[in-house]
Amino acid sequence: MDTVDSSYVPPPGQAAIVDALKRGDEHTFSDLVTEYSPSMLRVARTYVSSRAVAEEVVQEAWLGVISGIGRFEGRASLKTWIFRIVTNIAKTRGEREGRSVPFSSVGGREGEGEAAVDPNRFLDSGRWAGHWTSAPSRWSELPEEQLVGDETAGIVKAAIAALPEVQRTVITLRDVEGWSSEEVRNALDLSETNQRVILHRARSKVRNALEEYLDGEQT
Amino acid sequence: MSDQQLTCEELVEIVTEYLDGGLSDAERERFEEHVVVCSGCANYLDQIRMTIEIAGRVTVDDLMEETKTELLAAFKDWKRE
Amino acid sequence: MIAWKFLAPGAMGPFSRVTWPTPTGDAPGTWVEAQVHPCTSGIHACEVSDLPYWLHAELWEIELDGPVSRAGHKIVAPRGRLLRRIEAWDRNSMIAFCQACTVRIREVAARSEGAAEYLVDLEADAHRSAAATVGYIAAHAIGVVDGAEAAECERAAQAGFLSNRLGLDVAGR
Numbered sequence: 001m002d003t004v005d006s007s008y009v010p011p012p013g014q015a016a017i018v019d020a021l022k023r024g025d026e027h028t029f030s031d032l033v034t035e036y037s038p039s040m041l042r043v044a045r046t047y048v049s050s051r052a053v054a055e056e057v058v059q060e061a062w063l064g065v066i067s068g069i070g071r072f073e074g075r076a077s078l079k080t081w082i083f084r085i086v087t088n089i090a091k092t093r094g095e096r097e098g099r100s101v102p103f104s105s106v107g108g109r110e111g112e113g114e115a116a117v118d119p120n121r122f123l124d125s126g127r128w129a130g131h132w133t134s135a136p137s138r139w140s141e142l143p144e145e146q147l148v149g150d151e152t153a154g155i156v157k158a159a160i161a162a163l164p165e166v167q168r169t170v171i172t173l174r175d176v177e178g179w180s181s182e183e184v185r186n187a188l189d190l191s192e193t194n195q196r197v198i199l200h201r202a203r204s205k206v207r208n209a210l211e212e213y214l215d216g217e218q219t
Numbered sequence: 220m221s222d223q224q225l226t227c228e229e230l231v232e233i234v235t236e237y238l239d240g241g242l243s244d245a246e247r248e249r250f251e252e253h254v255v256v257c258s259g260c261a262n263y264l265d266q267i268r269m270t271i272e273i274a275g276r277v278t279v280d281d282l283m284e285e286t287k288t289e290l291l292a293a294f295k296d297w298k299r300e
Numbered sequence: 301m302i303a304w305k306f307l308a309p310g311a312m313g314p315f316s317r318v319t320w321p322t323p324t325g326d327a328p329g330t331w332v333e334a335q336v337h338p339c340t341s342g343i344h345a346c347e348v349s350d351l352p353y354w355l356h357a358e359l360w361e362i363e364l365d366g367p368v369s370r371a372g373h374k375i376v377a378p379r380g381r382l383l384r385r386i387e388a389w390d391r392n393s394m395i396a397f398c399q400a401c402t403v404r405i406r407e408v409a410a411r412s413e414g415a416a417e418y419l420v421d422l423e424a425d426a427h428r429s430a431a432a433t434v435g436y437i438a439a440h441a442i443g444v445v446d447g448a449e450a451a452e453c454e455r456a457a458q459a460g461f462l463s464n465r466l467g468l469d470v471a472g473r
Contacts, residue, residue, distance in 0.1 A: 024298035026291065033290055062290050066297045115232075117263075122228040127417060127444075130226025135259030139269050147269065148276075156270070157277045175274035181239055192241075200235035207270045224440075244341060248372040251315055252353055256436035 010074050018078060021069045033062060036079070039177055040086045042169050043187045047090035049097050057093055061086040083187040091189070116204035137215055152213070159209035163202055170195065171202035225253045230260050234267050301364045302383070303345035303375060304468065306356035311382070314356050320382050328363065329382035341371065343380040348468055350374050352439075352458035355397075355432035359389035359466070388466045391429065398426035400461050401438040404454065412445045 020028035037058055044054040044061075064085045072081060123129050139147065146152060160168055160176070169188065173179040179187075185195050230253055236242050237250050254261050307313060311320040321329040334342035345362050346354055353373040361384050364377035402422060409416040418441030425433040435458050443451030463469055 024294070026294060026298075029294045030287075030291055033287055037287070059290060063293055066294055116234070117228075117231045119228070122226070128421075130228040131257075132227050132259040136262040136266055138262050139266055147273070153273055153276050156273045160274070160277065171274065175271045176277050178275060196235055196239060196241065200232070203235060203267060203270060204231070206274065207266055210270055210273070211266065244371055248374070252373065255314070255354055255356065256432045258430065258433070 011077060014078055015074065018069065018072060018074060021065075029066075032082075036082060037062075039173060039179075039187075040083070042172060043083060043086055044090040046166060046169050046188060047087075047094035049094075053093060053097070054090070057086065057090045060089050064089065080183065080186060083183070087187055087189065114201055114204075116200065117208070136211065139214060142214060146214070152210070155209055155213045156206055159206040160202075163205060167198050167202035167205075170198045171206065174199055175203070225249050227253075227257060227260050227263075230254075230257075231263060234264060237264075238267070238271075301368050301377070303347060303362050303364055303368075303380075304351060304386075305345045305360045305362040305380075305382070306351075306354045307358045307360060309357045311358060311360070320360075322382055323384060331365070331379050331381045333379045334377070342376040342378055344374045344376055345380060346373075347375060348463045349456065349459045351462050351468075352435045352455050355394075355435060359386040360384070361386060386466050386468070393465055394429045394431040396465060397431045397458070397461060398429055398434045401434050401458065402426050404457065405438050405441055408442055408445055415441045415445045418444070 017028055017032070021032075040058045040061060041051075041054050044057040045051065048054050048057060061082070065082055068085070072078070076084075121132060121134055123131050123133055160171055163171065170184060170190075173184045173187070174181065181192070181195055181199075184190065185192060188195070190198070230250065233242065233246070233250065237247065242250060254264055307320060311322050312318070313320065318332070320332060323329045332343060343362075343364065345364055350373045351359075360382045362380045363383055364375070364380045366378035368375050368377045370376075402419075405415060405419050405422055409419040418437055422434055422437045422441070425437060435455075438458070439451045439454045442454045
């Protein structure tokens with residue numbers, strides 16, 4: 001409840017979902033489990049040692065949702081509330097497992113010192129030092145089918161999969177699942193700066209992979 | 220005026236902050252003024268936007284089916300109590 | 301207040317990516333409200349002196365409503381609506397703008413080797429009528445040779461050129 005501000009207005013439809021859960025409506029519960037569990041797993045995975053433990057955390061979190069929904073008062077979004085539960089359980093499990101390195105410091109290290117774009121792409125001296133030597137191309141001029149095609153989405157998926165874990169988690173939550181930066185910061189216990197640095201490194205690498213693929217095909 | 224200009228190499232490092240609305244008004248203007256006059260950076264900004272858009276179409280792995288079944292069973296139990 | 305606004309093709313905000321409602325017949329476009337959001341300060345527009353910094357494909361006359369404030373090279377208001385497109389801002393005007401900048405930089409280049417290098421860059425961009433880039437290089441080159449104040453003067457000369465050529469003198473209407 002630490003991030004709730006007093007002007008909070010719940011998203012439309014939330015009250016109906018919460019009521020349905022309190023009534024014990026199975027469809028609503030099942031839909032929520034389907035919708036949120038993949039992200040919950042991803043969040044849990046960043047705190048604990050294995051996928052199996054992360055699954056246990058998610059399961060425990062849902063049990064926490066079931067037993068706690070009666071006390072949910074709608075002062076934060078349901079999503080924020082659910083992910084607070086996951087994060088707390090995962091953190092406790094991680095500590096018990098002896099994963100002593102706090103996530104946020106790992107995140108900081110992961111982003112450090114990497115350039116978004118190969119430094120060789122920029123002039124290193126002269127009157128236009130720091131400007132492009134080979135400028136990025138206009139993707140909007142590529143055939144539409146290529147940009148929306150499955151193959152291009154596949155390149156992005158593979159590039160995300162190849163990222164270090166923290167970067168992969170953050171970009172998946174932000175860009176694949178469309179979370180806000182605040183939601184990601186809350187779920188992963190990241191500072192604003194850390195969240196941004198990690199997302200920045202992740203997006204830059206995915207763009208690089210796309211550029212290699214899209215511009216490679218052109219020539 | 221050159222002392223205040225962003226280089227392209229600097230711009231690509233603050234593009235995420237720009238898109239998240241994290242820049243101050245003055246930094247934001249510096250960023251946008253650069254993009255207006257630099258086609259390379261205009262393309263770069265477009266590319267990052269498209270990268271985000273394409274990522275939004277990627278599908279993600281699901282929870283294991285048996286976990287889901289177990290959870291649903293737990294929910295039914297709770298309902299009966 | 302009447303001001304000016306550059307848009308990308310199709311009356312699209314080059315940064316907001318919002319498509320502006322355009323005027324139909326004699327009726328102005330509908331009002332666009334600035335989003336109530338901490339990061340978007342409002343509707344951005346230009347006074348004549350701001351124009352050279354934001355050159356883009358389409359130029360529109362815009363009516364601003366509410367308290368208008370200045371922020372760097374632009375003015376900001378809570379809402380605005382498009383009144384008419386300035387049709388005179390077309391490819392020919394872009395070419396003419398580039399030529400006018402080239403002429404002024406040639407004069408500076410004649411007395412400074414530093415500026416001569418920039419002239420080469422500027423001519424390359426002028427060749428593809430990249431007006432915004434040409435305007436920037438011209439001011440930048442003059443700034444390098446003659447200092448920041450001279451660069452401001454170059455920007456003012458560019459604004460004057462646009463105002464004249466496009467008939468933007470508000471007092472005259």
